[in-house]
Amino acid sequence: MMRFVDEYRDADKARALSAAIAGLCEPGRTYTFMEVCGGHTHTIYKHGLEDHLPESVTLVHGPGCPVCVIPMGRVDDAIHIAERPGVIMTSFGDMTRVPGGRGSFLDAAARGADIRMVYSPLDALKIARSNPDRQVVFMAIGFETTTPSTAVTVLRAAAEGLRNFSVMCNHVMIIPAITAILDSPGLRLDGFVGPGHVSTVIGCRPYEFVARDYGRPLVVAGFEPLDILQAIHMLLLQIAEGRSEVENQYARVVPWAGNPRALRAVDEVMEPRPRFEWRGLGSIPRSALRIREKYAAYDAERRFDVPGGRVADPKACQCGEVLKGALKPWECKVFGTACTPETPIGTCMVSSEGACAAYYNFGRFSRRRVREASREAPREAPR
Amino acid sequence: MTSREEQVLERIDRARRRKARVREEHITMAHGAGGRATQTLIEAVFLDAFRNPLLEPLEDGAVIQVPAFTAPGGACARLAFTTDSYVVSPLFFPGGDIGDLAVNGTVNDLAVCGARPLYLSAGFVLEEGFPVEDLRRVAASMARAAAAAGVAIVTGDTKVVQRGKADGCYVTTAGVGLLDRDTRLGVARARPGDAVLVSGPIGEHGVTIMLARGELDIEADVTSDTAPLNGLITALLQATGAVRCLRDATRGGVATILNEIARASDVAVVVDEDAVPVRPDVRGACELLGIDPLYVACEGRVVVVVAGEAAEEALAALRGHPLGAGAAIIGRVAADPPSLVLLRTAFGGTRIVDVLVGDPLPRIC
Numbered sequence: 039m040m041r042f043v044d045e046y047r048d049a050d051k052a053r054a055l056s057a058a059i060a061g062l063c064e065p066g067r068t069y070t071f072m073e074v075c076g077g078h079t080h081t082i083y084k085h086g087l088e089d090h091l092p093e094s095v096t097l098v099h100g101p102g103c104p105v106c107v108i109p110m111g112r113v114d115d116a117i118h119i120a121e122r123p124g125v126i127m128t129s130f131g132d133m134t135r136v137p138g139g140r141g142s143f144l145d146a147a148a149r150g151a152d153i154r155m156v157y158s159p160l161d162a163l164k165i166a167r168s169n170p171d172r173q174v175v176f177m178a179i180g181f182e183t184t185t186p187s188t189a190v191t192v193l194r195a196a197a198e199g200l201r202n203f204s205v206m207c208n209h210v211m212i213i214p215a216i217t218a219i220l221d222s223p224g225l226r227l228d229g230f231v232g233p234g235h236v237s238t239v240i241g242c243r244p245y246e247f248v249a250r251d252y253g254r255p256l257v258v259a260g261f262e263p264l265d266i267l268q269a270i271h272m273l274l275l276q277i278a279e280g281r282s283e284v285e286n287q288y289a290r291v292v293p294w295a296g297n298p299r300a301l302r303a304v305d306e307v308m309e310p311r312p313r314f315e316w317r318g319l320g321s322i323p324r325s326a327l328r329i330r331e332k333y334a335a336y337d338a339e340r341r342f343d344v345p346g347g348r349v350a351d352p353k354a355c356q357c358g359e360v361l362k363g364a365l366k367p368w369e370c371k372v373f374g375t376a377c378t379p380e381t382p383i384g385t386c387m388v389s390s391e392g393a394c395a396a397y398y399n400f401g402r403f404s405r406r407r408v409r410e411a412s413r414e415a416p417r418e419a420p421r
Numbered sequence: 422m423t424s425r426e427e428q429v430l431e432r433i434d435r436a437r438r439r440k441a442r443v444r445e446e447h448i449t450m451a452h453g454a455g456g457r458a459t460q461t462l463i464e465a466v467f468l469d470a471f472r473n474p475l476l477e478p479l480e481d482g483a484v485i486q487v488p489a490f491t492a493p494g495g496a497c498a499r500l501a502f503t504t505d506s507y508v509v510s511p512l513f514f515p516g517g518d519i520g521d522l523a524v525n526g527t528v529n530d531l532a533v534c535g536a537r538p539l540y541l542s543a544g545f546v547l548e549e550g551f552p553v554e555d556l557r558r559v560a561a562s563m564a565r566a567a568a569a570a571g572v573a574i575v576t577g578d579t580k581v582v583q584r585g586k587a588d589g590c591y592v593t594t595a596g597v598g599l600l601d602r603d604t605r606l607g608v609a610r611a612r613p614g615d616a617v618l619v620s621g622p623i624g625e626h627g628v629t630i631m632l633a634r635g636e637l638d639i640e641a642d643v644t645s646d647t648a649p650l651n652g653l654i655t656a657l658l659q660a661t662g663a664v665r666c667l668r669d670a671t672r673g674g675v676a677t678i679l680n681e682i683a684r685a686s687d688v689a690v691v692v693d694e695d696a697v698p699v700r701p702d703v704r705g706a707c708e709l710l711g712i713d714p715l716y717v718a719c720e721g722r723v724v725v726v727v728a729g730e731a732a733e734e735a736l737a738a739l740r741g742h743p744l745g746a747g748a749a750i751i752g753r754v755a756a757d758p759p760s761l762v763l764l765r766t767a768f769g770g771t772r773i774v775d776v777l778v779g780d781p782l783p784r785i786c
């Protein structure tokens with residue numbers, strides 16, 4: 039497995055691709071690409087990928103960070119459920135620090151709520167089985183990548199006839215988010231690096247409208263840094279050749295048609311909501327999923343009535359602009375001073391996939407000064 | 422990079438230098454993770470309340486001049502003093518248990534002060550219902566670890582709390598040791614040109630514990646690296662007088678230690694990712710979990726800062742000891758940009774390595 043990873047992190051291959059990318063850039067022209075997925079944002083910063091790009095290529099970060107798009111109202115609703123007697127609330131680690139109007143899950147836990155971190159919804163199911171006298175709720179978040187495992191978990195709970203397990207469904211869909219970005223005024227994008235994991239489920243076909251109707255090339259890419267570099271090369275090649283197509287750089291994992299079995303499981307358990315409030319992006323029609331009537335017993339929103347209030351994002355928060363790629367993280371007025379990973383105001387600062395957190399944690403340094411300084415420091419021999 | 426971005430970076434730098442404040446009304450798990458939340462809590466609550474020159478450097482132990490005793494040669498005897506509490510779940514894990522962890526941890530905190538560990542105390546908080554057999558196992562393992570490290574456990578305390586008020590068994594150890602040499606060590610002593618070393622592959626203890634909890638469906642052949650480092654450190658200090666700083670990379674991992682050094686010495690630490698030793702199983706598990714081994718706890722690894730010209734000497738001394746066989750030079754200290762740890766990635770880019778707020782969280786997808 040490790041060889042597998044190293045193969046996609048080879049600095050020599052990166053330098054070769056980097057030269058090819060520079061060769062494709064027309065002098066005097068700039069290129070702006072959006073990587074839709076937060077996983078890509080994380081990879082880009084973690085490996086220092088931008089060091090391999092010419093100055094004329096800019097990457098802007100998209101909305102595909104599951105934690106970042108959760109609005110405050112949903113966090114408050116979840117905490118409302120978590121604070122009911124006898125409830126065990128479960129969720130992914132990243133979710134525990136997302137601020138709501140009354141603090142985060144961590145704060146609720148410190149006040150006495152029983153909130154547990156799980157690695158998959160099936161872990162939550164395990165907790166439900168071993169705590170028959172408690173109500174176990176799974177706070178489900180994520181794009182199409184994680185939706186099938188939530189659906190399968192609900193199906194399994196139903197098959198076992200579990201009576202103390204339910205899901206608070208916050209699953210969102212990537213296509214409406216991309217459309218919202220394409221339709222938002224004043225944004226000039228030359229192409230998209232398409233999400234890899236999401237596409238293992240939905241395939242590549244749903245992106246065709248981006249190339250066809252909006253004339254923007256889109257390349258679905260894997261999560262290793264070389265994958266992303268190669269996708270950027272493919273985008274530039276399309277532009278140089280005057281094409282606008284959907285291409286699949288990640289064919290070793292992503293089938294063109296996606297995963298029909300996973301899609302069927304999702305369709306069995308969930309249906310689109312008429313609208314869903316996205317953090318920063320506002321309310322987007324048919325952009326999220328809820329549990330179908332048939333599985334109402336496993337729907338936490340039906341089991342516990344939730345206030346369902348809409349909480350306005352904090353005034354200082356410019357997450358919406360960052361999620362749309364209209365602002366670079368550091369351009370937000372509170373970035374790094376009032377809003378830090380310790381004291382996040384917005385969600386983009388919480389998840390390691392959030393653009394603000396990635397930039398703060400990995401990219402918050404002056405490249406100019408580092409270039410000057412690293413001339414002196416010798417490189418250590420590889421182990 | 423635009424100058425506007427650089428201005429923002431400078432503003433952030435100033436904000437980070439301001440005095441830490443605890444904003445939370447309650448303790449959260451992040452306060453115990455060894456990252457920035459822990460640091461803030463210590464500085465804002467404990468340092469504020471106890472402030473004195475011995476505590477202020479916030480090293481792993483305090484070094485005290487004892488005027489009443491004189492060491493051979495007539496100098497004032499210098500005593501190192503430290504304490505640490507251990508709460509680990511599960512109590513028994515591959516490669517060790519809470520007992521040897523508690524002894525080795527305190528031995529190591531003394532050793533990195535440059536001291537020869539001598540005497541330990543042991544305090545136990547036991548939960549009603551805890552099996553006596555398990556307590557015997559813990560005690561036996563503490564005795565073995567103490568013998569291996571050449572220390573004696575000379576005093577102790579036991580408390581029992583109601584069922585549910587603790588998780589089985591907590592152990593607190595304190596220790597004293599003597600500084601035989603006139604070495605001055607500290608996180609604030611790193612200088613540009615110094616070399617940074619680790620004494621072996623990193624992240625093994627933390628990954629072992631994560632996997633031993635059985636919550637992850639990951640199989641890996643990893644055992645804790647818990648070990649007493651006093652022998653290794655003595656060998657190092659005998660080989661070279663040019664050591665500036667020693668820290669054992671426990672909670673928060675190597676990354677957190679390097680940040681403490683960069684901050685206290687007002688220098689940059691530049692690490693080459695390729696040069697950092699990580700066992701394939703540890704790397705694989707971290708890769709799957711989406712966490713960085715640089716943040717994962719070790720219990721038997723020391724981070725060494727040594728004058729640049731003594732780097733090879735120090736490396737040879739570490740490698741000459743069984744516990745340092747996997748030692749490596751992982752980076753250098755530079756003047757600029759101050760207070761930052763930079764990583765030159767294997768991919769050929771550069772990024773910073775910051776202190777985490779709390780525990781490293783596994784990624785979602």
Ligand code: SF4
Pocket residue numbers: 354355356357358360367370371372373374377382383384385386387388394
């Ligand atoms: S700095 Fe904070 S408030 Fe501003 S966009 Fe980023 S996460 Fe949102």
